[in-house]
Amino acid sequence: MDKMISVVGHAAIDLLFDVENIAIHDESHPIIDYHEYFGGGAANIAVGIAILGGRTQLISAVGGDFEVSGYEAELKNYGVDLSLLYRLENEKSTRAFVFTDREHHQSTYFDWGASRNLKELEPPKVDFVHLATSDSTFNAKIAKIADFVSFDPGQDLITYSREDLESILDNTNILFTNKHEIERVCKMTEKSFSDILGMIETVIVTYDAEGSRIYNNGNEIPIPVVTVTAVDPTGAGDAYRAGFLLAYTRGYPLEVCGKIGSTVASFAVQSIGCQTDLPTWDIMEKRYQDNFGTLESSN
Template identity: 80%
Template sequence: MDRTITVVGHAAIDLLFDVENIAVHNESHPIIDYNQYYGGGAANIAIAIAILGGKARLISAVGGDFASSGYEAELERHGVDLSLLYRFPDQKSTRAFVFTDREHHQSTYFHWGASAKLRELDPPEVDFVHLATSDSTYNARIAKKAGFVSFDPGQDLVTYSRKNLESILENTNILFTNRHEIQRVCNMTGRSFEDILNMIETVVVTYDSSGSRVYNSGSEFTIPVVPVKALDPTGAGDAYRAGFLLACTRGYPLETCGLIGSVVASFAVQNIGCQTDLPTWDTMKERYEENFGKLPEID
């Protein structure tokens, strides 16, 4: 039976803009097109796990417009457990405004809305938790209570105090970062990359189109990207984490977990929107075997 993966962080409504160039100070550039989608790192991961056939539970703070937006019904339709949602009827739900240029560079503006309330709350005890972008104080509290901790500070890393970051890292079993974030983690804690590897059992670092690397107890696995026609990079990292974590809870070797994550990410980039084209386990398995050979059998 699958282990429930509790995912902490944002359930956001994403407004995605295609622009010719990302504006800097005192500049204006045309918007080519824009669309609205369901997103937020935690919700993206939870719904991807559920579509893959895993058991996902979401901890997030949502506003009074969450149900009327259709987002609540969408998560329930895919089987995401919403029993631990915090509801604030007088608040707006979280929204992200993401601008992507023709070279796939991005600039993001984020309205926390109800998510800002997390810092005031006492989290529940959970078995297996993934900490996505969220309030750093809440993440530090729940990391101390959880049996197994996966941590992805993401773009919210700039909001972490050194104390909260170190507190979470001390309780982390799997750390996910990109190549920029891992350097910032090192700078903020005063530790070298080798120190981080000695401190945390498994570290995963993504390198955009160059794939990712999985580090564990002195071993290093290089994980390639799955070649597809990429339309939108938004949500690829969340899809990777969903695939990796579900595979991990099912007992697959870490290298296979990385390859499964890469396959799931390849579906996310094929269409605009973080949750638009997420695969089932069987669909993932088919693409996995087309690219990496037979998926190992797990008892």
Template identity: 75%
Template sequence: MEKVITIVGHAAIDLLFDVENIAMHDESQPIIEYHEYFGGGAANIAVGIARLGGSCQLISAVGGDFGSSGYEAKLQDHKVDLSLLYRYANEKCTRAFVFTDREHRQSTYFDWGASVHLKELEPPVIDFVHLATSDSTFNARIAKKARFVSFDPGQDLVTYPRENLESIIENTNILFTNRHEIQRVCEMTERSFEQLLETIETIVVTYDAKGSIIHNAEEMINIPIVPVKAVDPTGAGDAYRAGFLLAYTRNYPLETCGRIGATVASFAVQNIGCQTDLPSWEEMQERYEKHFGKLDALT
């Protein structure tokens, strides 16, 4: 029986803006175009896993507009398990306002909406959990209860009290960060990267167009990107995590997990919207084998 992957974090409505330049203090910049899509890091990963044929459930706090917006129906269509959602009829869903300039640099603002209630809640006991961007107190509580923890602090890292961050780190098996976030984690915990590796089994650091590096005590694995014509980088990291985590639970080697993650991410950047063009397992495998060679069958 395939392992269920539980994803914790936001199911958000994304407003994505293309701008000439990211506005600095006391200045305005023209908006070239904008779009509204379903997103939120946790929901993006859940949809990515479901599209690949994996079993996943979402833990998130949602507002009364979760149903009226069509978001609930879409997740149900993807067969994402929504039984563990916290529902607040008088609140709004989380919304993300993402501004991307010509150089693919981004600035993001969040309206937490119903997610502000997560800090008040006591989470369930989970077997295999991925902690996406979410309330740090809730993430710290669930990390202590889960058997296996994957953690991606993302851009919410700046909101984490050191106590919560260290509590999660102590219970983390896989840490996902980009090159900026890993420096912040080291600074906030006052640990070197090598000291983090003494606590965390596997650390995955992404480097945008340069790919990613998977670190553990035994090896350091370089994973290149799968080159495609990129339209929108938003959601690439979530797609990478979806592919990596599903491959990991299917017992693929770490290098293969990274390559599958990179392949899934290549689909996400081809269109605007984090969930717009995520692949099935067969579509992922076809592109994977064009770039990396034969993908071993599951045993």
């Protein structure tokens, strides 16, 4: 049976607006169209793992509107375990408001909603945990008591204190960042990249169209992107993490984990919405084989 992968962070409702122009002070512009999707980094990863056939549970704070929004039913339908949700009935659920103009410039507003209370809550003891974008204090607390920690500070890195960041890194087994975030991690901790590699067993850094690199015990493993016609890059990183983590817990070598992550990410960019086109394991395996050859059985 697959290991349970606990994922900490946001379950957000994403409201995506297409606008003529992004308004500045004292301006008003028409909305061309808008769409509502289910998102949030942690929920995206949990859904990705569940669709691939893995076992996963979401650890998140949600508001009293979570059930009526339809999001709860959607996650249950995918098979995500919601038994560790913090339900705060007097709060609103997390939402992201993204405005995109005709030149693809964006302006984003993020309402943490119920998630802003995470710093005051006590985390559960779990075995294998992935820390997605979330409250840094909560992440630091759960990292200290989990048996295995995967950490992805993401865009919330700017909200971390040095103390919380260093505390999490001291307990991290796998670190995910992009090329900009790893520079910020080094700057915030006053450590070199070599120092970080010496602290953490496995570090994965993504480089956009150049793919990703896995650093492990002095080895550097390049992972190419799987090329498809991209419609929306949002959610690609979450899909990569879902594929990588499930493959990792199933005992695949790191290079194969990275290639599976890259393959799952290629599905996420094919349509708008982070959870709208994620593959099952069989569908992923077909594209993997088309790009990398036979996917051997795990150990």
